[in-house]
Amino acid sequence: MKKIINDPRHVVREMLEGSVSRSPGQALLSNQNVVVRKAYDGNATVAILSGGGSGHEPAHAGYVGDGMLAAAIAGDVFTSPSVDAVLAAIRTVGGTAGAVLVVKNYTGDRLNFGLAAEMARSEGIPVEIVTVADDVALRDTVAADKRRGIAGTVLIHKVIGAAAAAGRSVTDVAALGRRAATGLGSMGVALGACTVPAAGRPGFKLGDTEIEYGLGIHGEPGVRKGPIAPADGLAETVLSAIIDDLALARGQTVALLVNGLGATPPMELDILLRGALHVLHGRGINVARAWCGNFLTALDMPGASLSLLKVDDELLGLLDAPASAPAWPGGGQLNDAPIRQVADAPAEAAVTTSSTPAGEAVRRAAHAAAQALLAAEDELTDLDAKAGDGDLGASLRRGAEAVLALPAHAWHSPESALRRMADAMRQAIGGSSGPFYATGLMRAARELTGVAEPTPRQWHAALQAAADAIADLGGAKAGDRTMLDALYPAADAYKAALDANLAPFEALEALHLAATRGAEDTATLHARAGRAAYLGDRAMGIADGGAVAVAIWMGALR
Template identity: 60%
Template sequence: MKKLVNDPRQVVREMLEGVCDLHPGLALLADEDVVVRADLPPPASRPVALLSGGGAGHEPAHAGYVGPGLLTAAVVGDVFTSPSVDAVLAGIRAAAGPAGAVLIVKNYTGDRLNFGLAAELARAEGIPVEVVVVADDVALRDTVPPERRRGIAGTVLVHKIAGAAAAAGQPLAEVAALARAAAGQLGTMGVALGACTVPAAGRPGFEIGAEEVELGLGIHGEQGVERGPHRPVDALVDRLLATIVEDGGLARGQQVALLVNGLGGTPPMELAIVARRALAALRERGIVVERAWSGVFLSALEMPGVSVSVMRLDAARLALLDASAEAPAWPGSGRIEAARKVLAAAPQPPAEKAVAPGPFAPALKRGALAAAAALEAAEAQLTDLDSRAGDGDLGISMLRGAEALRALPEGAWADPPKALEAMAATLRRALAGSSGPFYATALLRAARSLPGVPQPQDWAEAFSRAVASVGELGGAKPGDRTMIDALHPAANAFAAALPEGLAAALKAAAIAAEQGAEATTSMTPRLGRASYLGARAVGVPDGGAVAVAIWLRALAEA
């Protein structure tokens, strides 16, 4: 797997150098991979220092949480490897004064050993040190005792609680006690859709099927406690939350904080969908979500997946979460509304009175539904074509358009102008991207040029005006490798064959559209997303032109 790195042995140092370059409030120790607040007062006047850390690969943790109201220093080891005792000790010396230091450690053997020994050495030097271990992974509830569970993403909330207490001037024992209490009221569980790749290894940590997920995993690229089928995200979130709620004994009326954490390879779109369901599922149980965050807080390199953390709150813990904090990765207050705000749409113009169906109504409906059926059947083909030269949404967009046409009421087909206007309105809303405006504009232009009882020549004129409107709106002309390359010859062929009758004209238009769409295979695109590919798009027909040929053929055959 390709990585944007230089030497795999230098990724940690170079990463920390970049973090500190970008954030003037951070400083990097010269001889250790330790990030420290750059604005620390002299040791004698420092409050309790708060340190955390672990292996790299969890960015933005842990250096991203160094700042006022959060960590005083972060100690970073190699990727997924605990930092050395000497590095932790150097961090304690750099950050702590007589008030001492609290070390927040995730419950992995290497971290506990190295941070624990460093704490002993610091105490021997006269620096008071407390160690707080976070073990929030509820997926291990049936596997190991509570004290042996892993520490995972919920640790970030413990950083915030302890950091606020330290910034408020609380003594060492109190800061440690508050951190331990917070860790004890915290549960996290994750799901991964795939593996990640450690730079030094150069290959994924495990193999997983296309329709499988790993449930209950840690943060080091390992497999979960269970492999299961991939399901809709709501079902996966419900599974995670059911375990967290049961393990934590969360009951109706309980106040909590929610953290939705991406594992590194999950886009914000999917994290927001997870957060949506997590909030809803907790509220369905009567649990009050006082604060919530969604983002990448503690990752596992580029692993696709998510973890959900829930922390039980009381008034004191909520106040500590709300206390001022500033660090590169801290997302802010997390304040949310008790329910989603939904604004009513602006009132629509009054509906026109129903018009009795005219003589064209059955044919108009039959033709539109035939076109819809053809586009539905071609979804996969259009998606494939658009994926090769665009963004891949044409198939699903045309499918939504087809469904919208099917949903039009009977009155929509009363006469040709009304039918075209109704189709324009529904396609404008249903079709994504550029397709919606193009089809809606063409249909509206055609509707305005048609009388209630059109003659054959009226249809030819309407077709030509519709095609012209698409060119005017998008700036395309024949030869640019767009839907115009199917529409333009189709309109010309329709007009030329009209003396033979409407049926013959439609068949001629369909043939011309198919030939025009095929001709785009050898064209270099000059407009649209495909133009960004240039000559690389040659060899594949334009998806928009193919869609035109598909619905015109269906119309002709209907």
């Protein structure tokens, strides 16, 4: 286990001290793990409180602020806070206006929050409880009132926090929260387990292609295991369960919450959001608001949950009401025109001129080089992963596929072929390889302008010009451990073979052999350019992927 902590016994307190330090509107009680609003008058408006075990950050302290919670009570990791902590929070922010406790439907939370509420009532503080049991994954396992409370709870915080800020009574706020909770459903999937700091190991194990459906938020396994599916398939499966449970019909308006569980990157959450919107729109369900991000996590668990809240004009207005809690992103409005149509480029004029023999020779050579790169994708990916970001194989595959897809008229002449290959590589490859190859091919094309049948020496001049253009663009030189360490030796060997009056096939053999040796020698060079330069001596012993790729496609030119 690797964690950036000091002592597993003190993670909650130290986490809260750090969190409150960056939240000027909050304060941490000296004797309890309770975060409260600094300026709060419990006699003026109803206080909304929530909490539970830690490990769900940014919940719950992240929602303490105007328009949401007045206090958040933090237990140990995945452990309900004590009765004394909950009571201390109620006493601090509760007053004559009363308090509403939002409780996720776990036994420990219900017991401790419930007893603290009873004790506060005996002290004269009006207290109501809103229990959230939104986990629809358990609909076939337990009764509705026994389900767990998970990420949809955050939407309840927002709704009743806004109602309290508007001055509504404690009974009205609680009734509103209960009504909203009955129209709330959530379900999650986990791609792996989380690691509780005190335990030091994952809570369960999954196979490489397995996921858990219907997970809890305390590191426990889900309702069932199943094979991993694409994001759109996961959205369909999860939302189908929620829609069925809430009996959502066409025309129903909802708010959507896409929640990360701690280790899922924003890229994947947005892909899941896209899939969820597609499913809901396809079923005729109107998505009035949507949020996407980490709202209620499970430490470092990879996975996500989806929540749907039935909304009407009243609830929508409360969701839109301003709130200053640090973790609440606000907004939620959807883009009604997310895709901007771009006019197609003017169609190319029809080309009827057949390819010259030299153009046809370039096509055969380019196709052979492209096929060689396709075959080497795994090799290049593995090599680049050791001293780069691992995208070289996929990048050159896209470039190779683009070259193979060029139309017949692209190969009319060597010049046109090189220019069209440059365009294809530039458009297909988004990383550094695209600009490098495109620049080299464009410079080579310029070198052969107007040359219908290039001689071997003219081909050498084109190769030399291409290598120089790449060096100029990237700022590297021979010996810097880049693709140039294959290109320059190859160009030199090709010229030397021509000077020795070797046959064209033999000259290409010399070119390939020099490129291969140059690529192999990069394993002994200190990187002074490219991503490998960031690794220092750790890149030693690993050949440069870009140079190896050059040697691979040069081998196909024969």
